[in-house]
Amino acid sequence: MQRIAVEDRRAALLAAAVRVIARGGMARASTRAIAAEAGMPTASFHYVFTSHAAMVEELVAAILAAQSVAVAGSVAEAGSLREFVGGALQGWLDRAAEDPEVEVALHEIVAWSRSSAELRRLAERVYDGYAGSIGAFVRAAEERFAVRWAVPREDVARFVxxxxxxxxxxxxxxxxxxxxxxxxxxxxxxxxxxVEA
Incomplete structure (x- = not known):
């Protein structure tokens, strides 16, 4: 039997988790279902991840990082504040349209994690990640285009x-x-x- 590198297993299991969650929600995203979707025995899941919760946290982190990179690419060439803001907003939608299963899975994870105080931190982590990414774009707009906001920066990021x-x-x-x-x-x-006049 061919050995698969841990990183390759991890990537395959995370991709499988997205498909399982998008198709059936978190209620059906057991370690067994995810491993089966990836074409691996359940033991492979436990070899890569210490727990189901650890896998979900890693999946959330990977999705948020990919979103941030995609949006950064959409504003790299913006020559004006209008292009920058429009590009950033469109970048978020483009990312969702490129891989809707990922967006559905993230919505499912947030909804599932709100079901108990113990899991709620995952929903908070998602929205803290969004706030951090959007806050970075708001600061970049300030620096690149000498923007001054009429409201606090945090309020601009929350509105976006x-x-x-x-x-x-x-x-x-x-x-x-x-x-x-x-x-x-x-x-x-x-x-x-x-923008402050």
């Missing part, structure tokens, strides 16, 4: 999260790209309206 999260959640239901783009354009205008 409300826009992106809402548009992505709606898009997951209707998959209406044109409507999502219109909503993001409206949102970008609202964010630009927070």
């Amino acid at each position: 999260l409300v826009i992106t999260d809402g548009v992505a959640a709606r898009w997951l239901v209707d998959r209406d790209d044109a409507a999502a783009r219109r909503s993001l354009a409206t949102g970008a205008g609202a964010v630009l309206g927070l």
Whole structure:
């Protein structure tokens, strides 16, 4: 039998977890189901991850990191604040559209983790991760375009999260790209309206 490197097993199990969670929710995402989806024995799961909770935490961290990198790429060439804000908002939607299973899985993890005080930290981790990423983009806008906000930076970041999260959640239901783009354009205008005159 061919040996598979631990990192390759980890990647395969995380990808399998996304598929299982997106298809059946967290209630069906047992270690056995995830290992079977990856085409591995359950023992392989326990060889890679210390627990189911550890796997979920690692999955959340990987998804958030990939989202942040994708959005950073969407604003790299922005020549104006308007392009930067529009590109950042569109980048979040593009990431969801590129791999909707990942976005569905993340929504499922958040909903599941709110079910108990013990698990709630995962939902908090997701939204803390979003806040950190968006906060970094808000600071980058300040630095690149000498922006001063009419409200505290944290409020700008929270508002951007409300826009992106809402548009992505709606898009997951209707998959209406044109409507999502219109909503993001409206949102970008609202964010630009927070710039101090």
